């Protein structure tokens with residue numbers, strides 16, 4: 198596909214108006230703030246084709262077609278995206294007067310938006326500039342390094358790798374020539390301030406550049422690797438924390454991996470960028486890495502949106518083990534199942550890929566050990582299982598991974614397993630777990646742990662009565678519920694923030710256009726840029742999905758009133774306050790959110806229950822008892838809803 202610079206597309210967006218374009222095909226009438234036409238895609242006599250001039254989108258209430266300006270042209274003249282750009286450029290060129298896009302955020306919000314937009318543009322352009330420099334004569338060293346790591350052209354393109362010149366001011370000059378102010382260079386972390394002066398110098402010099410993208414594929418920062426093996430400088434220099442870059446909220450590679458997480462059923466967490474690149478090249482497109490920092494709860498939350506399972510592929514050394522232990526506790530706390538890949542000593546995914554190829558890496562990555570047995574095995578390597586003190590230390594290490602587990606059934610089962618391994622009575626482990634739980638001050642408020650009733654608690658010789666779930670009615674179609682959630686998080690920032698923190702709900706996000714649209718909004722929240730969410734969706738293919746298009750075209754929740762921005766009299770003279778401008782209280786939207794949440798969770802519990810009941814029909818012995826326990830727990834949760 199021929200490359201069209203983003204800038205030009207932006208320019209076209211600025212200079213054209215969807216109302217004019219649609220008007221070139223069918224008569225358009227203005228009604229209130231909106232424009233309406235008889236739908237050009239289906240036969241009708243009364244207009245149900247709504248054109249939103251502010252967002253530059255369309256939606257047909259009749260045939261449910263929706264999209265933005267480019268989608269409209271694609272449908273009308275039967276072409277692709279590039280064809281639509283050419284068509285539009287031919288037709289309008291630069292002669293068309295600029296279309297104004299009304300914004301109601303007020304001057305401060307607008308200023309902030311412009312600042313962010315400019316910074317974003319700078320980061321993207323800097324990444325492209327570094328990428329371009331990689332092909333220049335000065336970058337010989339960087340190319341030689343890439344060659345030595347066997348990183349091919351495809352990977353260089355996919356991950357947009359680059360090179361920064363061996364200079365203190367090359368970037369400063371480049372940016373100045375493009376009109377970027379020094380404050381913006383500083384805000385985006387591209388330069389450092391000189392000691393005791395107001396001047397700046399390039400932060401990255403003579404290094405291999407890994408641009409770091411957020412989930413929306415925007416460059417937010419850089420990681421720069423040293424090229425001289427003997428230099429005393431740090432191996433990696435990373436962008437500092439800023440408005441644009443929060444390392445705790447970024448997983449390297451997630452922009453490429455998100456779509457694969459559901460297919461693979463798990464995320465693969467590596468240590469570094471080169472590992473992620475190697476995995477993707479080997480077809481393991483579910484690989485990500487925490488970016489220049491330890492794995493955080495925030496990272497767990499990002500992954501949990503698409504999967505409940507994480508496989509860790511950390512180096513087989515003490516540091517890697519420590520990192521794995523810490524990460525397991527964080528994942529368990531977040532309700533994510535963890536497993537560990539045992540890499541051969543002294544190897545990492547990158548070196549395995551280089552030495553053994555894709556096949557070797559895939560086969561090593563396919564052998565995983567669940568977190569608790571892994572912790573046990575590692576603890577036994579360090580402590581002496583035959584000494585009482587050693588046993589005690591092993592128990593402490595393994596319980597550290599068991600304690601955070603939210604599911605009491607799983608905690609019980611793991612304790613029972615550990616008791617068997619150590620030839621200790623189960624009660625001893627339950628007591629130790631309770632003590633550990635109590636000592637965790639931040640968990641003081643949670644209910645004390647009680648082991649789920651085990652076989653020993655039941656009168657001998659009596660099997661429990663067959664388990665029956667109460668009759669239930671299936672909740673409304675989940676699709677409808679997700680539609681309401683998209684509506685809420687797209688229009689109300691407080692609810693978007695709430696959903697971003699609501700792992701119990703986000704883990705249920707479906708793999709559908711609606712689910713992806715909600716993910717997009719959450720990705721904006723993660724980047725502190727919720728106000729960009731609507732724009733991001735309007736510029737995305739997702740808007741073509743009828744349900745997503747419907748939510749964008751018309752909210753089921755009339756807007757809460759905002760302070761009115763002065764609007765040009767000519768544009769809105771005819772608009773009278775309609776039902777859309779009526780007040781809706783924050784309580785009402787919060788209530789709607791709660792309702793959706795409960796419905797989704799109930800549906801999920803019912804789904805799991807029926808699965809377990811099905812399994813119970815053929816299960817016997819210990820397995821049946823375990824299923825019964827799980828069903829009891831599910832029933833308890835259901836009653837709580």
Ligand SMILES: [Zn+2]
Pocket residue numbers: 236237238239246257258259260261262
């Ligand atoms: Zn239509």
